[in-house]
Amino acid sequence: MTTIDDLVALVPPPTNPVNASGDWTQVESALGLELPSDFKSLIGSYGSGQFVDFITPLTPFGSRNLLLQFAQQLLENERPFREANPDKCPYPCFPETGGLLEWAATDNGDRLCWVTDGHPDTWTVVAWNPRGWYYDAHETSAIGFLHGWLSGRLNTSVFAANEHVTDPWFEPLRALSHVYIKLTDGQRTYSERLRILQQALSPTADRGGYNEEGDRQDHFDATELGWRLTYETAYGHQIRVAFPPEDEGRVRSTLLAAIRSMGCEVLSTTTHRGEPVWD
Structure with missing residues (x-):
């Protein structure tokens, strides 16, 4: 199992991460869900920013609770398309039971989501392209996905492989x-x-x-x-x-x-x- 220590060894976190700490109990209460422990470690280590100028974890702290903001908009934004094209939407959306909950976004507009089914530490990742309406499921955690994609060991059909960056980095928000x-x-x-x-x-x-x-x-x-x-x-x-x-x-x-x-x-x-x- 990939841990935060593995990710930190691959991608050094900032010395003073931005928006990295806050009240997780309050965040989870607002969502009505307990969150995976590895995601809390991810935010605590890196805070707000981007991996290789491409993937942005949705930090719930700071002036904007991105995690909650995206969660609150997801179902309503997708409802018209789902009603018109149910065959193209294989997953429910949060706050529906077991629905997709976005935890990171890419610069291309892709979404990295959890399938919120079972205990949070067993949630797996679905990469989702909302423009082309296709999905790619991965039996791994948020940190597992990041480490796999950044190291070149994991690919997804939703966006390009990370094959050109041999020394991945994280850029804190500024x-x-x-x-x-x-x-x-x-x-x-x-x-x-x-x-x-x-x-x-x-x-x-x-x-x-x-x-x-x-x-x-x-x-x-x-x-x-x-x-x-x-x-x-x-x-x-x-x-x-x-x-x-x-x-x-x-x-x-x-x-x-x-x-x-x-x-x-x-x-x-x-x-x-x-x-x-x-x-």
Whole structure:
């Protein structure tokens, strides 16, 4: 059985996790359910944040009780589709008996749910894609699923395998601004451009990536600056950067200087929502 110690050994938790503690009795009373002990350990160790910029556990503490909020909305949101398409909905939804209860979400909009049948420590996981209406059941706990997927030992048909990240990480919640910088190619190779970019932000720490048929993506941290970056050609030639809002002026000047050294020109700068910035 996979434990919190196994997950911590694979993915170091933050030194000071955000929204990691509170009154579990109150949470369970509001839900009307006892929760699995491994989930409590997960939240206590990691708090609010994301695994590999993709999976977000629904923390019940802090300004928003995400676990309760999602639980309260689930049945009502899914009711019209279930009534019209009962054959596509093989599971009941919380608070129905044995219904699915979401404990984590992905950046793609997928849901990781428990089947709330039996003792909480025996609940298993269902990955659910609500856009395509398909489900994938896994006979494992929340921590078992996370450890399996992050280590590459467990795959699900609902979202892609974690095959490009060899050193998985957890990023605690913090307020960040996001800017996407679209670039021309220039004359230098991708590797040369990446080296120049990382030198401008040194020291940096690798956070994984991939290279398939010329489509490349490299994730890294500017460790002393506290910025997260992705340099890629997988979704167009661009730099994606996340940073504390108060650093915006320094981010802009540093990256624009680096881009000139890379031999590239800026085509556009937008937020992750597509809104123009840095005009």
